[in-house]
Amino acid sequence: MSVAVIFPGQGTQEPGMGLPWRDHPAWSVIERAEAGLGEPLGRLLTDAPAEQLARTREAQLAVLLTSLVAWEAVREQVSAPAGFAGHSLGQVTALIAAGVLDVEDGVRFAARRAELTQQAADAHPGKMAALLGATLDQAHEACGAAPDACWIANDNAPGQVVIAGTPDGVDQGGGRAKELGVKRATPLNVGGAFHTPLMRDAAEALARDVLPDVRFGAPSAPVVSNHDGNAYDDTEGWRDRLAQHVAVPVRWRPSMRTLAGLGATTCLEIGHGSMLATLAKRIPPKIPVQGVATPSDLPALEGVS
Template structure:
């Protein structure tokens, strides 16, 4: 029986996130204040009292979700440590910090760098993402490959739920074809750009430099990365996978299945929302899931 800690990505944010944690834990308050100092602005003001519009900006969303998740896990009174960790997209940085592969400070700096680089890449070409429901993965892959614009599977969330990513024209064409093929829904998402697609290449290059110059340690437990889907402990491999992640799909379904195959029986989601708990239950209803916010 093993416990896995999992961490959400962008989209889980909400106004007031982390406020209760800040007010109830001196250690949490200290870490939040350290984050304000590192970032050079009071992100806590935006998290606790900002508007939904404030929190939707990628440069705010990513560090906000990261901070809520990581500080929650680091100050948790859960006895014992996780046997493995994983995070969905941005959440992978949280998973690496909690597993001890990255320091809190370096994790936050990389997340902020990633957010700024992605924001910049989004401004180069109008792009987006769409959720596709109730079609086999292979069918979605086949249809995306048939479109002559940039459009690729970006998030394998759970069986029957894939998110595609690409240019606005590519998304529009693919959604039409996917509906014709029997998709229950092909729904464009309110996101700033084509995350986890070739259109993120400028951001990948920018982030690669920052990751290469950051010190990574061997984590205390395996981290199941989005790109490889298996438990990684080698800092060199972890770095390479983290760099590849921006333009590669998030293979969440495959990662969770591998964690279960390696003995995970209980998953705890740390951070805003409960999206991952729902996805894990759909991937395998025999495991237990819980969450901390």
């Protein structure tokens, strides 16, 4: 069995999702993260209400930290992964897990990334919608109804493409999608048009003000990049990729195919929920996904390497 390790992104957060880990030795990662960021963080995983977790910064830190605790609990059992990948924010988690970023730098970067993308969203208001049942061609044609105002933001899986843009642009794109036979356009509860050109301000600020000071290390296994679905085993290239990442689509479908090409015959989804397992069932070659969300999932990992 060859294992790839994948991490979820924003949207999987839920109040109390870290409580099962509170007394586990892996909780020590939270203490490292708090020291690195200089603020209390544990409450985001244990006590934060849904309203707080709806905010971009809090949501992303909560998802990141829950995944890092779970990874700390399993990493010694996954001695030679075929590769790492993460969906949107999860790409930052994947880079920490692979050793490209250390915990402290990774958490600081994630916090600034969340702050800058929300600032860009406030300056350039937008929204996102999932086109359920849509093909990529249909999504491209739907976005053509609002040039420079609606774009593909996530290519998640066959029949699950997310568009984003200005409010009017997404409305026009969603309307055109329905004319093309798409089942429905479901609005997403997010704070902006992430992974579109409306995030260029954030991409430029990350490249100019944040990433020059980030230290990068060699990965323990290739990390698949969201922006093109390719696997990378370099270090410095992530300085550019992480800046671009916030303003270009998440190409999750090709990312999963790349993991299969690296030899992965199963994936471990590390963190809360099963979003990535659900998507994997629709992406050929349909790699099986095993979740690690709570300590109760750990005994099932016997034999994983």
